[in-house]
Amino acid sequence: MVATHRSPSDADVVVIGAGVAGLRAAAVLHEAGAEVVVIERSDAVGGRVRSDDVDGYVVDRGFQVLNPAYPALRRAVDLGRLGLQPFTAGLAVRDDAGLRRLGHPARAPRLLPGALAALVRNPGEAFALLRWVRPILVAGRAGHQLVPRLDHVPDLDLHAGLDAAGIDGELRATLEAFLAGVVLDEPGRVAQRYVLLVLRTFLLGNPGVPARGVRALPELMAAPLTGRLHLETEAASVRTVADGVEVSTSAGTVRARAAVCAADAAGALRLLDLPAPEPRGVVTQWWATDEAPAADALVHVDLRRRGPLVNTAVMTRAAPAYAPPGSHLVQGSALLSPGAGDAVAEQRMRTHAGEIYGVDTAHWRPIARHEIPEALPALPAPAGDRLGGVVALEGSVVVCGDHRSTPSLQGALSSGERAARLLLPRLGLAHPDHGARAARVARAG
Numbered sequence: 001m002v003a004t005h006r007s008p009s010d011a012d013v014v015v016i017g018a019g020v021a022g023l024r025a026a027a028v029l030h031e032a033g034a035e036v037v038v039i040e041r042s043d044a045v046g047g048r049v050r051s052d053d054v055d056g057y058v059v060d061r062g063f064q065v066l067n068p069a070y071p072a073l074r075r076a077v078d079l080g081r082l083g084l085q086p087f088t089a090g091l092a093v094r095d096d097a098g099l100r101r102l103g104h105p106a107r108a109p110r111l112l113p114g115a116l117a118a119l120v121r122n123p124g125e126a127f128a129l130l131r132w133v134r135p136i137l138v139a140g141r142a143g144h145q146l147v148p149r150l151d152h153v154p155d156l157d158l159h160a161g162l163d164a165a166g167i168d169g170e171l172r173a174t175l176e177a178f179l180a181g182v183v184l185d186e187p188g189r190v191a192q193r194y195v196l197l198v199l200r201t202f203l204l205g206n207p208g209v210p211a212r213g214v215r216a217l218p219e220l221m222a223a224p225l226t227g228r229l230h231l232e233t234e235a236a237s238v239r240t241v242a243d244g245v246e247v248s249t250s251a252g253t254v255r256a257r258a259a260v261c262a263a264d265a266a267g268a269l270r271l272l273d274l275p276a277p278e279p280r281g282v283v284t285q286w287w288a289t290d291e292a293p294a295a296d297a298l299v300h301v302d303l304r305r306r307g308p309l310v311n312t313a314v315m316t317r318a319a320p321a322y323a324p325p326g327s328h329l330v331q332g333s334a335l336l337s338p339g340a341g342d343a344v345a346e347q348r349m350r351t352h353a354g355e356i357y358g359v360d361t362a363h364w365r366p367i368a369r370h371e372i373p374e375a376l377p378a379l380p381a382p383a384g385d386r387l388g389g390v391v392a393l394e395g396s397v398v399v400c401g402d403h404r405s406t407p408s409l410q411g412a413l414s415s416g417e418r419a420a421r422l423l424l425p426r427l428g429l430a431h432p433d434h435g436a437r438a439a440r441v442a443r444a445g
């Protein structure tokens with residue numbers, strides 16, 4: 001782990017927060033030749049992307065997957081070094097008829113008949129679905145990147161969007177059951193433009209987890225920042241001054257020509273009084289068991305919604321090193337809304353997991369539980385500039401993070417990149433893509 005505890009010194013840019021947005025902003029600035037300091041209030045990098053070792057099990061802080069199709073992830077790290085262990089491309093769906101395995105048409109052809117059976121039951125809806133997802137099947141050029149063209153997609157919530165598209169019945173229920181565990185919200189109230197982007201990444205990539213936990217991502221990103229990273233250092237205030245900014249921290253004042261505020265939504269609200277999107281919460285329960293309840297690494301959902309879980313998966317079917325030899329690790333996640341109380345008690349979550357897999361869970365051992373009330377910033381319709389936003393405040397402070405973008409790793413990483421790109425010209429630096437590393441041109445001012 002990269003960590004520095006000495007006091008942060010002055011720099012070109014001070015980055016507040018070492019989640020993936022802050023780490024990405026810092027990396028782009030550093031590669032371009034800027035002097036960067038990163039201050040992080042907690043004891044490790046990663047923000048919401050953390051993992052712990054618990055009795056020989058690798059336990060992520062909430063069920064979280066990395067999608068190799070995220071363009072910003074591919075730009076941020078060498079994916080090969082993450083050692084991603086993919087889940088099976090598809091979904092296992094529990095309904096009254098039993099457990100159906102629906103496969104990705106290209107990546108899990110073995111499971112295709114089940115998926116087709118679900119669609120062919122109503123060919124009209126299959127056609128409506130194709131029409132609805134068409135905007136994400138074609139990509140247009142924006143600068144040097146290929147991005148889907150969503151400008152013509154009405155900026156409605158998913159509920160209204162699916163109504164307008166004529167998508168209903170089991171197909172809609174399956175889509176919503178899958179999405180609930182991704183957007184950690186009632187899917188109907190999420191912006192459909194964002195949902196379409198999510199579906200595009202699932203069509204293009206097969207999500208997985210690094211062999212020893214999702215923490216591998218921020219740790220890899222932090223490696224080049226050795227000596228510039230200050231853990232357990234909290235920013236208390238950010239002040240714009242004549243020649244830049246002053247950030248007062250628990251370890252003294254840092255002066256810089258500019259600041260990137262990459263704190264989470266609540267942190268940005270505290271520091272800069274920025275309006276924050278409503279948070280969405282999740283509770284993830286981890287169980288150890290000697291017998292895996294499923295033979296494959298599919299994420300499982302309950303179409304009947306007969307319990308609190310929005311999804312469950314056998315982690316060790318994708319990533320065997322998440323448990324000691326001979327043992328398995330299972331996760332179950334439920335939405336955590338204020339007052340959820342007993343509805344998400346461990347026993348209820350375990351019972352529901354048992355119903356989904358169709359197994360007895362009496363012998364499962366609870367080994368960890370994460371209640372995360374601020375897991376994701378909500379993204380209701382209209383999405384507006386959240387699909388591409390970064391906020392510039394008073395010239396020398398730029399705000400990034402998933403609360404300014406889409407609530408995802410892609411959103412956080414790309415907003416970190418954009419924040420850095422916004423500052424580079426002010427620092428008289430070229431983007432690392434546009435010249436040699438550390439191409440320092442004449443500094444302004």
Ligand SMILES: Cc1cc2nc3c(=O)[nH]c(=O)nc-3n(C[C@H](O)[C@H](O)[C@H](O)COP(=O)(O)OP(=O)(O)OC[C@H]3O[C@@H](n4cnc5c(N)ncnc54)[C@H](O)[C@@H]3O)c2cc1C
Pocket residue numbers: 016017018019020021022039040041042045046047048049061062063064065066233234235236262263264267268271282372374375376400401402403406407408409410412
């Ligand atoms: C349970 C869960 C599951 C998820 N699943 C997925 C998934 O499957 N796929 C996906 O793409 N995304 C997923 N996400 C979302 C993804 O993890 C986040 O969107 C992303 O990590 C946000 O990164 P960030 O850098 O914007 O914010 P954060 O990770 O919150 O980082 C902000 C950092 O700022 C620090 N900070 C705050 N205030 C201060 C201060 N005053 N001084 C110093 N430091 C400060 C915080 O300690 C934190 O480290 C999930 C999130 C959760 C919680």
